[in-house]
Amino acid sequence: MGKLTVRESISKGLYEAMDSNERCYLLGEDIGEYGGAYAVTKGFLDKYGEKRVRDMPIAESVIAGAAVGSAMGGLFPIVEIMTINFTLLAMDQIVNHAAKMRYMSNGQIQVPMILRTVTGGGGGLAATHSQNFEGWYANVPGLKVVTPSNPYDALGLMRSCIESKDPVIYVEHCLLYSVTGDVPEEYYNVPLGKSVVCREGQDVTIVTYGGMVSVCLEAADKLSEQGIEAEVIDLRSLRPLDIETSVKSVCKTGRAVVVEENWKTGGFGAEISSSLQENAFDYLESPIIRISGEEVPMPYSRKLESAAIPDASKVTITIKAMMEI
Amino acid sequence: MGKLTVRESISKGLYEAMDSNERCYLLGEDIGEYGGAYAVTKGFLDKYGEKRVRDMPIAESVIAGAAVGSAMGGLFPIVEIMTINFTLLAMDQIVNHAAKMRYMSNGQIQVPMILRTVTGGGGGLAATHSQNFEGWYANVPGLKVVTPSNPYDALGLMRSCIESKDPVIYVEHCLLYSVTGDVPEEYYNVPLGKSVVCREGQDVTIVTYGGMVSVCLEAADKLSEQGIEAEVIDLRSLRPLDIETSVKSVCKTGRAVVVEENWKTGGFGAEISSSLQENAFDYLESPIIRISGEEVPMPYSRKLESAAIPDASKVTITIKAMMEI
Amino acid sequence: MPITLDKQKALETYELMKLIRLFEEECASQYMRGLIRGFLHLYIGEEAVAVGAISSLNEDDYIVSHYRDHGHALARKLDPNGIMAELMGKSTGVSGGRGGSMHLFDVSKGFMGGYAIVGGQLPIAVGLATSIDYLSEDRVVMCFFGDGAVNEGYFHESLNLASLWKLPVVFVLENNLYGMGSHIDRTHATGHNLYLSADEYNIPATQIDGMDVLAVMETAQPLIERTRSGGGPVLIEANTYRFVGHSMADPGNYRNILEIEEWKTKDPISKFVEHALSQNIFGLDDIAVIDESVKQVVRDAVEFAEQSEDPEVESMYREIHG
Amino acid sequence: MPITLDKQKALETYELMKLIRLFEEECASQYMRGLIRGFLHLYIGEEAVAVGAISSLNEDDYIVSHYRDHGHALARKLDPNGIMAELMGKSTGVSGGRGGSMHLFDVSKGFMGGYAIVGGQLPIAVGLATSIDYLSEDRVVMCFFGDGAVNEGYFHESLNLASLWKLPVVFVLENNLYGMGSHIDRTHATGHNLYLSADEYNIPATQIDGMDVLAVMETAQPLIERTRSGGGPVLIEANTYRFVGHSMADPGNYRNILEIEEWKTKDPISKFVEHALSQNIFGLDDIAVIDESVKQVVRDAVEFAEQSEDPEVESMYREIHG
Numbered sequence A, B: 001m002g003k004l005t006v007r008e009s010i011s012k013g014l015y016e017a018m019d020s021n022e023r024c025y026l027l028g029e030d031i032g033e034y035g036g037a038y039a040v041t042k043g044f045l046d047k048y049g050e051k052r053v054r055d056m057p058i059a060e061s062v063i064a065g066a067a068v069g070s071a072m073g074g075l076f077p078i079v080e081i082m083t084i085n086f087t088l089l090a091m092d093q094i095v096n097h098a099a100k101m102r103y104m105s106n107g108q109i110q111v112p113m114i115l116r117t118v119t120g121g122g123g124g125l126a127a128t129h130s131q132n133f134e135g136w137y138a139n140v141p142g143l144k145v146v147t148p149s150n151p152y153d154a155l156g157l158m159r160s161c162i163e164s165k166d167p168v169i170y171v172e173h174c175l176l177y178s179v180t181g182d183v184p185e186e187y188y189n190v191p192l193g194k195s196v197v198c199r200e201g202q203d204v205t206i207v208t209y210g211g212m213v214s215v216c217l218e219a220a221d222k223l224s225e226q227g228i229e230a231e232v233i234d235l236r237s238l239r240p241l242d243i244e245t246s247v248k249s250v251c252k253t254g255r256a257v258v259v260e261e262n263w264k265t266g267g268f269g270a271e272i273s274s275s276l277q278e279n280a281f282d283y284l285e286s287p288i289i290r291i292s293g294e295e296v297p298m299p300y301s302r303k304l305e306s307a308a309i310p311d312a313s314k315v316t317i318t319i320k321a322m323m324e325i
Numbered sequence C, D: 001m002p003i004t005l006d007k008q009k010a011l012e013t014y015e016l017m018k019l020i021r022l023f024e025e026e027c028a029s030q031y032m033r034g035l036i037r038g039f040l041h042l043y044i045g046e047e048a049v050a051v052g053a054i055s056s057l058n059e060d061d062y063i064v065s066h067y068r069d070h071g072h073a074l075a076r077k078l079d080p081n082g083i084m085a086e087l088m089g090k091s092t093g094v095s096g097g098r099g100g101s102m103h104l105f106d107v108s109k110g111f112m113g114g115y116a117i118v119g120g121q122l123p124i125a126v127g128l129a130t131s132i133d134y135l136s137e138d139r140v141v142m143c144f145f146g147d148g149a150v151n152e153g154y155f156h157e158s159l160n161l162a163s164l165w166k167l168p169v170v171f172v173l174e175n176n177l178y179g180m181g182s183h184i185d186r187t188h189a190t191g192h193n194l195y196l197s198a199d200e201y202n203i204p205a206t207q208i209d210g211m212d213v214l215a216v217m218e219t220a221q222p223l224i225e226r227t228r229s230g231g232g233p234v235l236i237e238a239n240t241y242r243f244v245g246h247s248m249a250d251p252g253n254y255r256n257i258l259e260i261e262e263w264k265t266k267d268p269i270s271k272f273v274e275h276a277l278s279q280n281i282f283g284l285d286d287i288a289v290i291d292e293s294v295k296q297v298v299r300d301a302v303e304f305a306e307q308s309e310d311p312e313v314e315s316m317y318r319e320i321h322g
């Protein structure tokens, strides 16, 4: 068991992918000489050379599309799109091509590929660079979407993605790269579509994923000081989505809060909330509440940005109010 | 009062926009000489000339972006993107530019524009041409999303869109163009963010929008024959979203079904369901149920396509099962 | 026409073009009957491009097409039965009835799909070529697209990357003058001579008479070989014309009847027949035999398709995930 | 350097370049202090491009910039206080503290925004030009973008439309050889001479020494007038170099130190000063005065920004909808 950062965990997963499969290659803007905008692929170019680590022109459409095509031709591409905001420029290739190919060809074609990208706000990058679109991708049959929240999962999920025969969007939250955690030396993996109870409790269930997990754990600690024991569930992947674990928890606690960074209206939190309601209706003691980012384009000002993103105190206040009802 | 089709209603709205504002112009692929892929703008080129009716190269990004820029420069563009599937190619301009401009410039800039596009399946166009992305746009603060379901609303909503100072996505369902309905001769409009009860009932509330409204009304008629009176609510716009009307209804009926054509996981139906649950929790007699499109890329085969899209019988069966609980 | 075909090759060329023509005409009828639905884009008038270009490929080369893909599929010798069944949405269709007219696939023939997003196939072709290059395979990708697709950003991004990496892609630009109802003069800054765009990317390009199947072969063959032997991408602009509407839904009022008539005088099939007869490559009797057999092929295809089963509703969830 | 400036204009040119330089250096310090956050892209080394190009515009022309926008904003005479306040996220910032470094806006000066999506500003510029044309205004749009942006589909789609409609856009390509850490040789098929791409769109284009403010003016002025008088879009490729990293987060290991040093010998400010001194346009004493006043401007900007208030949390929902 050693300590790794999320960045190191992802890197480790990529090294394993590259070492175990000669057909695996990396492509993306500035992943080579520059080392990656978030330094995840630092050192890869030196180790694997230009054939397998490809710096791309700034052209997200053809980056994603070339990945799809090369997967059809037998390769295993791992693409980096620098941030999820820029995936909007590649969306047609992801949604209309990668996601459709296998189905539309009646299984003649498979598109094994991983598209890594960076989500979330909090870095002072303002409206065009602080968004959370993973929920949109999770709406699309034919894609898988994973959202690691810690080093253990980052590596474990990456290992499962490497096994996938279908396109996966691997979503890295911008504030998590330097977060450290225990990672076993021996091989393990984290299956897609299995959420995890990361803190047990019997009073209320908090369901969340990605960057919001630590916020919720912090809130749970605070609540605990006040005698409220929250169970915190990390979804880990949004598609396939494991709602069972959360349902079980809600059946126990009778209350649920869903926390996400994205805007509320039409956000993926609504999916969690409605699925819970559908499956745990008879156990609910109070309405399931969603805590989400404020519905504004992300402002640059630190003060406004902090106010726009859910934090532990918002979670605790909401839950305390809920418990009093 | 006269009968118009949805197509004629939209056209009428566009004529009004063009006649009342010299700065209003139309742009889109094949809207001029060809008359529009769905013939909505037939006759406009002849009437208004090339300056105000612009056939565009097949280049969705610059179509949307040029519209945004021209709105910033004082024009009022009404863009047609042939189908919502192709808006994925324009998404960066819509989401990262149109939606952000006013906020990020601190109100120095406004972007009054309408982006018309065609959503939905049922036409035998298969996976890349049969999608429903309006819910994604409705997730974005800075945009408005309207989804007319009949000729009256098509015109009334268009009139409100014309008044809007902010970008609106005006979503036309592909199967509605030839649907007819009454449209008053005298001026009226339908405000954005006001849903409507299109059928009253006291046993169950059906909340829906766009192409699914007629399906739900048909289901309601069938249910009525069996003694179940469903109240059907047409949301009319997804952003701004009026949930109040639906909440009121659910408080009365105690039961709700949300019907949408989009895939269920992460679809906009989840928003409706969770908002209802949050606001009418104490009135719910059974879980709110979502009826959605099957979670597959849309197959071409008529048989599979029909099975993939919700129809009246799916709605009636679901509701009957629900009432029995 | 300096290229000459032996009799067998000439007959095969005629047969393929004729098959495409009759197949497409049959599709139009089946569409009117309601057995084919959705968007149906016919290849009538453009046969020489597909046949000339594709018959110059090796069997394991890849082909990437667009939504106007029946001609390419037939030229690649996909089973006409399977194509027609696909158009009727049957489980025996080449894409299992899931893709329809715009999305034909037959990987066993290297036919990597018809793509219905204008320009969306260009990056796919570049990606396939990347895999060829990476795996040091002896293949090329032939990628078809229209004059309208040139205006998408995809064109720019794809040609740039193909050239930068010297990838084995043969870009075949089918310039039929119109993207739906829009003439290229109204959508492209330089109007005609789209092939000159390839200069920006250092890609060798040629413009040819796409109504002349021999001209297409003559140009395509050396360019394909150039690409195959590591010379990087090439672009062929084939000037052609669709004799029919953009799709079956086309109001068709944007083209001048005289223009259409004039192009019809350049009919690629008649043109080739005249040539072959005048050069005594084959005779009228050969044509009669082929015409009969081709008609039969089309009739069989319809029969096969009509008698095939719809996919089972239970099959709907197959092949989404592994 | 055939163009000559009178003393006043020369001093103003010097002042603007110097202001940009010192302002940017100050930004770097404030970033280290943590008062500026997010991505910070400095314009150091490229001053001659913004100053030469923008000072050739009329007051009511539009400017569209990218995320490396401080230089353009200062050259356009946006209030340095408002810019610095924006960088510190204050309510007195030009964008109310909402946009930050990458999103400066001042519509009163025709400064229509810094855009942080690479290439995303190109269609916006084309749209603004559409409005000028539509309203028969006497304006042009000047649109800045980098060599990296050329590779986006946006470039292609925007130039095509601008040319097709003969719109008044002056495209200014700031070729500093790198998009982040990627040299153009590794990202663009034709490497150097990006301006040749404009040929594809029938757009007149020139390549100039972007380290020479007089050369920029000399080229820009007639091209701007050409555009203004209805001649359609033009493109200027300014060869330049950033003396610092892509952003403050740049590891900076992809550029050769010799290359950097060599470019530094072409410093646009020194170059212009040498010229002006040798031609006796202004003297060392003039420089001293300006340097002092520019320093003061920068100090004032920091003070103004530091003393300004953060936006109120309650203001968060303002200006989303009318």
Ligand SMILES: Cc1ncc(C[n+]2csc(CCOP(=O)(O)OP(=O)(O)O)c2C)c(N)n1
Pocket: B029, B058, B060, B082, B086, B089, C068, C116, C117, C118, C119, C145, C146, C147, C148, C149, C150, C174, C176, C178, C179, C180, C246
């Ligand atoms: C991205 C996208 N935009 C628009 C369309 C609608 N559309 C289908 S075919 C077509 C015209 C394409 O013209 P061209 O590339 O010249 O090919 P042709 O049909 O002439 O063979 C258009 C606009 C589409 N399918 N995809």
Ligand SMILES: Cc1ncc(C[n+]2csc(CCOP(=O)(O)OP(=O)(O)O)c2C)c(N)n1
Pocket: A029, A058, A060, A082, A086, A089, D068, D116, D117, D118, D119, D145, D146, D147, D148, D149, D150, D174, D176, D178, D179, D180, D246
């Ligand atoms: C669509 C998009 N892709 C990637 C990025 C990340 N990014 C920001 S600046 C930049 C490099 C741009 O280079 P260039 O256009 O040459 O401008 P320069 O920074 O050299 O001035 C990149 C890749 C982005 N902001 N937007």
Ligand SMILES: [Mg+2]
Pocket: C146, C147, C148, C174, C175, C176, C177, C178, C179, C180
């Ligand atoms: Mg065409």
Ligand SMILES: [Mg+2]
Pocket: D146, D147, D148, D174, D175, D176, D177, D178, D179, D180
């Ligand atoms: Mg650059």
